[in-house]
Amino acid sequence: MSNKSTWLIRAIAGTAVLALGVTLTACSTASGAASNRPENVIHVAVYGDAGNTVEEAMVKKFNATSDVKVILDRIPGANYQQKLQTIISTASAPDIFFNWGGGSIQPFVKADLLLPLTGMIKDDPKLESSFLPSVFNAAAIDGVPYGIPMRGTQPVILFNNKQVLTDAGIESPKTWDDLLASVKILKDKGITPIALGGADQWPTLMWYEYMFDRVAGPDLLTKAIGGDSSAWDSKDSRAALTKLKELIDAGAFGSNFDSVSFVDGGSPALLRTGKAAFELMGSWEYSTQQSADKDWTAANLGYATFPTVTGGKGDAADLVGNTNNYYSVIKATRYPDTARDFLKLMYSDEFVQAQLAIGNLTTTTSTEKFLDQAADPTYAAFQFTMVQDAPAFQLSWDQAYPQSASADMHTAVAQFFSGKLDVDGFIAAMQAL
Numbered sequence: 001m002s003n004k005s006t007w008l009i010r011a012i013a014g015t016a017v018l019a020l021g022v023t024l025t026a027c028s029t030a031s032g033a034a035s036n037r038p039e040n041v042i043h044v045a046v047y048g049d050a051g052n053t054v055e056e057a058m059v060k061k062f063n064a065t066s067d068v069k070v071i072l073d074r075i076p077g078a079n080y081q082q083k084l085q086t087i088i089s090t091a092s093a094p095d096i097f098f099n100w101g102g103g104s105i106q107p108f109v110k111a112d113l114l115l116p117l118t119g120m121i122k123d124d125p126k127l128e129s130s131f132l133p134s135v136f137n138a139a140a141i142d143g144v145p146y147g148i149p150m151r152g153t154q155p156v157i158l159f160n161n162k163q164v165l166t167d168a169g170i171e172s173p174k175t176w177d178d179l180l181a182s183v184k185i186l187k188d189k190g191i192t193p194i195a196l197g198g199a200d201q202w203p204t205l206m207w208y209e210y211m212f213d214r215v216a217g218p219d220l221l222t223k224a225i226g227g228d229s230s231a232w233d234s235k236d237s238r239a240a241l242t243k244l245k246e247l248i249d250a251g252a253f254g255s256n257f258d259s260v261s262f263v264d265g266g267s268p269a270l271l272r273t274g275k276a277a278f279e280l281m282g283s284w285e286y287s288t289q290q291s292a293d294k295d296w297t298a299a300n301l302g303y304a305t306f307p308t309v310t311g312g313k314g315d316a317a318d319l320v321g322n323t324n325n326y327y328s329v330i331k332a333t334r335y336p337d338t339a340r341d342f343l344k345l346m347y348s349d350e351f352v353q354a355q356l357a358i359g360n361l362t363t364t365t366s367t368e369k370f371l372d373q374a375a376d377p378t379y380a381a382f383q384f385t386m387v388q389d390a391p392a393f394q395l396s397w398d399q400a401y402p403q404s405a406s407a408d409m410h411t412a413v414a415q416f417f418s419g420k421l422d423v424d425g426f427i428a429a430m431q432a433l
Contacts, residue, residue: 040068042335044342045084045094047325048074050291051151051284054354058345068338078200078263081403088330089113095333096342100399101139101147101326108328109141115329117145120340127340130347135363139326147326148343152360153387154282154322156206160302164191164277172278172304176214176243179307183252186277192254195276197262201410204257204417205397206280207244209320210306215240217313218392225400229431236313241416241423243309248417258418265292272296280306282321283383286359290375303382319386320394324363356380361387405433 046055052074059070073094075083080098087093088108099105108114121128128136131149139147160172168186173179186193197203212220216236223231231237247253254276260266262281268288270276279285290297308316327346329339345351347364355362356374361383374380387393398406412429415421421429 041071042068042095042333042338042342043071043073044327045073045075045097047080047098048076049284050287051358051360053287053291053358054151054351054360057354058342058351061350062342062345066338066341068335070338070342076263085403093330093332095335096327096329096339098150099139099147099326099328100322101324102141104399104403105139105146105326105328106141109144109146113331114146115331115333115336115339117148117329120336120343121145123340124344126347127343130364130366132363132365135324138323139328147328148346149324149363150327150346151325152283152355152362153324153383154284154360155319155383155387155390155393156210156280156282156306156321157285157303157383157386158306159271159279159281159285160304161271161274161277162300162302164274165302168277170277172302173307176307176309179252180247180250182277183247183250187251191274192270192276193252193278194254195260195267195270195279196253196257197260197267198253198257198414198417199259199261199266200263201414202396202398203262203267203281205410205413206282206320207247208240208413209394209397210280211240211244211309212237213314213318213320213392213394214306214309214312214316215243215314217315218318218394221394221397221400224430229433232427232430237427238423241426244416245423248419253417258414268292272300283359283361286376286379290358298376303379305386315391317386317390318392318394319390320396322396322399323393401433408433 044055044059046052052072055072059072063069084097088097089111093113105114117127127148128145135149135153136145139145139149158172165171168189168191170182170185173182183193216234220231220234220236260270262268265288267276267279268285269292271279272289272293286297286301289301305316327343329336333339349366349370352362352364352367352370353373356367356370359375359379361367361380368384371377371380371384398409401409408429412421412426416426
């Protein structure tokens, strides 16, 4: 697993510029109201999606032996960040909450709302030593740990419906030209080539992330988020946008993608029912499809790396996506020992096996030995090799930029795909972030 540190350092470097862009009150607000909470209860807030089955299982296991019970608060994914920002400094703040580590929690640390985990780790060193160091350190601020990895690494993968591809006589594309050729064949057969949850906007962003990496390499984004907005007006940037426009104009995403949502299951259903052939999505697509139809997922969900671009600067093995998710603890919690004991489950064998069972690749030091126990060992091994071999792992743009920039970024992303912005308009919008 030694190769992992290369891409993780690349990915984590981007987190230094993350920020939620919210105004937070001092922790005394939440602290002073903590006594209003029911006794012998802590709340854990999680991003609501198909992956919650594991969180629910861990809560059930913990509550079976703990006097202080955990209540799991599932917040719909589409509203998670907004809801968290609203409650984080109030009496309604959760004791433990899901986040993306790094800069996504930096404003909370600055506002003195989070509990440093140094004391917990002193009590139980496994809270640190059981995780890959580079992943664990992604939730450290100024060298102080504030988060424990709680899901899995999440590369973005090009998924496909194997039956649709077989019927059309095509394979998952290895090159950009292959993809364009497949689009034409699928369109001629009356099939939407690529399912896209355009209504959510962030799935659309994944196409930009990979296209820019394949054409320009990972350094363009590093320059842009570091303050060099001229990177967006570079030759490589324009070339990436031109290729994206070529794909859009070829009808790859159909005509109604702006009204289709991933969050409500719309785009995954298009892939699953054979109305579309491909979907570019994070590795959680597997658990999403498995939750909807386990048998179909086992038989027909295919997956592959993103196509290469001839003459591009990006490595064919480069990835985009998220390094992991984390649990952080509110400083005002009245039961820090309970929080610590709950977090211990995140490195347990049972946790690793449960995450692998829904297609998530955990980042514990014990993960590799359980790969053959995954719901789909082949898929688990595919992800593991993919992540291990990646020379660069580009952080999702809407996490690499301050949260305050997300709305404008998503609007620009959507408007370029729908034709409301041309290349110059998109570049100007990104330079204005």
